[in-house]
Amino acid sequence: MSEQTVRNMEEFATVSGISRPTLSKYFNDPDSVRPTTRARIEAALEEHDYRPNIYAINQNRRLTKTIGIVVPYLSDPFFAEIARNIENLCIDAGFRPILLSSHGDQGQENDNLDSVRGLKPAGVLLAPLGRGSDRAVIERFCDAVPTVLFDSNIDDVGEAFVGMDNAQAVGSIVQYLCNSGEPPVFFEMRDAPNPNANKRRTAYRATMERLGLEPQVISVDGDGWDFEEIGCRQGKRVIARREMRTNTVLCSNDRLAIGFLAAAYQSGLRVGRGDSFALRVAGLDDHPFSRFTCPTLTTVSQDYAAIAERSVQELMSLIESPDARDARHTTLFDGKLILRDSA
Amino acid sequence: MSEQTVRNMEEFATVSGISRPTLSKYFNDPDSVRPTTRARIEAALEEHDYRPNIYAINQNRRLTKTIGIVVPYLSDPFFAEIARNIENLCIDAGFRPILLSSHGDQGQENDNLDSVRGLKPAGVLLAPLGRGSDRAVIERFCDAVPTVLFDSNIDDVGEAFVGMDNAQAVGSIVQYLCNSGEPPVFFEMRDAPNPNANKRRTAYRATMERLGLEPQVISVDGDGWDFEEIGCRQGKRVIARREMRTNTVLCSNDRLAIGFLAAAYQSGLRVGRGDSFALRVAGLDDHPFSRFTCPTLTTVSQDYAAIAERSVQELMSLIESPDARDARHTTLFDGKLILRDSA
DNA sequence: CAAGAACTTTTACGCGCGTAAAATTTCAAA
DNA sequence: TTTGAAATTTTACGCGCGTAAAAGTTCTTG
Secondary structure (H helix, E strand, C coil): CCCCCCCCHHHHHHHHCCCHHHHHHHHHCHHHCCHHHHHHHHHHHHHHCCCCCHHHHHHCCCCCCEEEEEECCCCCHHHHHHHHHHHHHHHHCCCEEEEEECCCCHHHHHHHHHHHHHCCCCEEEECCCCCCCCHHHHHHHHHHCCEEEECCCCCCCCCEEEEECHHHHHHHHHHHHHHHCCCCEEEEECCCCCCHHHHHHHHHHHHHHHCCCCCCEEEECCCCCCHHHHHHHHHHHHHHCCCCCCCEEEECCHHHHHHHHHHHHHCCCCECCCCCCCEEEECCECCHHHHHCCCCCEEEECCHHHHHHHHHHHHHHHHHCCCCCCCCEEEEECCEEECCCCC | CCCCCCCCHHHHHHHHCCCHHHHHHHHHCHHHCCHHHHHHHHHHHHHHCCCCCHHHHHHCCCCCCEEEEEECCCCCHHHHHHHHHHHHHHHHCCCEEEEEECCCCHHHHHHHHHHHHHCCCCEEEECCCCCCCCHHHHHHHHHHCCEEEECCCCCCCCCEEEEECHHHHHHHHHHHHHHHCCCCEEEEECCCCCCHHHHHHHHHHHHHHHCCCCCCEEEECCCCCCHHHHHHHHHHHHHHCCCCCCCEEEECCHHHHHHHHHHHHHCCCCECCCCCCCEEEECCECCCCHHHCCCCCEEEECCHHHHHHHHHHHHHHHHHCCCCCCCCEEEEECCEEECCCCC
């Protein structure tokens, strides 16, 4: 490699013997040039390992090949996993994903959207904070940028939403719990940040009533995204005060359930199904760690891969034909009951 | 706001009555203009919410205000947490952090470094894959970009390394375990991706020998970054075959330990300290989930905040005076013994 | 082999901003 | 008020690439 000489496309044109406009075409789409030309370019590329300046490229594009991915809380492996899936799909589609986490904070979410807008992205995949989001800010953002919401819905905002069918998921696990033992109590945070929580509580109530059973919702205090901590601390309180009318608890999500399992353990209650166990605990989401709790957690799985794939598909169709959208698309994937040992 | 008119700095100069070069100065450092001027600019900014085009800015800077953060595996909450800390510190320092995960894959790590280089970052904070890294690629990268390594060291690569003192950490927990019961067996992956694993094994051996005890290292098969899964599957095997010479096991990291706890639970062994327990399990790292295992996990904490802070400090001093470096800096933070219920 | 299609080259301009130099204005201290 | 330092304005150029238009070349098809 005889390098150190090629500092821009002009120079690369000289050393490769290809004109700059053709090179420009090539870098925007290698298939848009004749195969022989492409081969010559790529041979020269091997020699000089030149790469176009990404800033200069994007300055002259109204829209870039960047895709923003904004998640509410990346330290939650659920979002990390989904982001990983999405990233890979974006790369496969020829885009550059940029991952931003709002760390559970509204100011950060607003900053992230601002910062993403500055990137002039082709599109954005956004899992909003939910209750903690500044709706006006998000609406304005979605008006300016093709945006697909996932995980957490905000009515009428964004061009599409992809998430879980909470009604179906809650329905199926409540039904299972009722069939296999005592009906579940619903354990949740009073002011859950995520709007799924409300849908889940509602679905729980509806399912219980449909089954002719009296629902019991235990809403506990606790702010922020430290769900395990809240589940554990408040779980111990609930257990100590014997607030549950039955021996079965359905937690609003797996992270709360993981905390609740810890609470049960620390309270000396054995969790599992069968006569020798004092408590049954179930969750929702199939969190990556749910396979390794003690006991392993019965839950309803979200299909991470499917959600990621559909979200990206929606965004791609949005990018390809921005005006061809008649109405907002909503996709809800069914959850799958995952029977493990905790319930 | 009378908007829709200001499309570049020129226009903003017109509407604000400030010359473009002064505006340029302001956006590069608001303190570099006279306070009255600054006030006028900021007043105009309220009116027109103009933002400089980031691509045009960076095209003319040899170095940008971007800082790359590359971690090996973001779905591991350990890295997510440390990245969160680092991100915030970078923002406070006036930089734009860009977070990239290699998802445990060498090709992805190489791509990430390539992609970061294209961003012309002021500096990079890199936690390499370790054993899975392509040393030559990383060396070349570090030659071109001011880089601070963290978590996982690669000898003589990068301008600085910030991590945990494995010898101290392992020493302290081995000592504790020996003092409080039977000496620990060391449980690890045979081909751990992270170089800390080797240091930990070595430290374990050294400490045991110093104490006049015979070390026992159990190295299990398992590829990839799915540590809990490996810890659980292989843990069950180890337990079933009674491979451990004592009732105490020190796992090479918390994620393995979390898996091992699951294995013990599923094997019917009660974990904890005291006569009524069959097994003691300890880990290393103080993983975010270690407070919620059953039982809670005794471990040695890494000071996430300190590691993040020092890493960023090192990088900042590197950015400010790139040549003032005589030798590679290495910072090792002591781990703190965290006594919980598992050992 | 001819004709037209498809591609490449040449030429030229523009994007939005950094930045240098010289002229002018503002400010603070004497 | 004067004076010099500091800040601002004016003017002008350059960064690396996208892209348009016209002219030239190569390929395909019959």
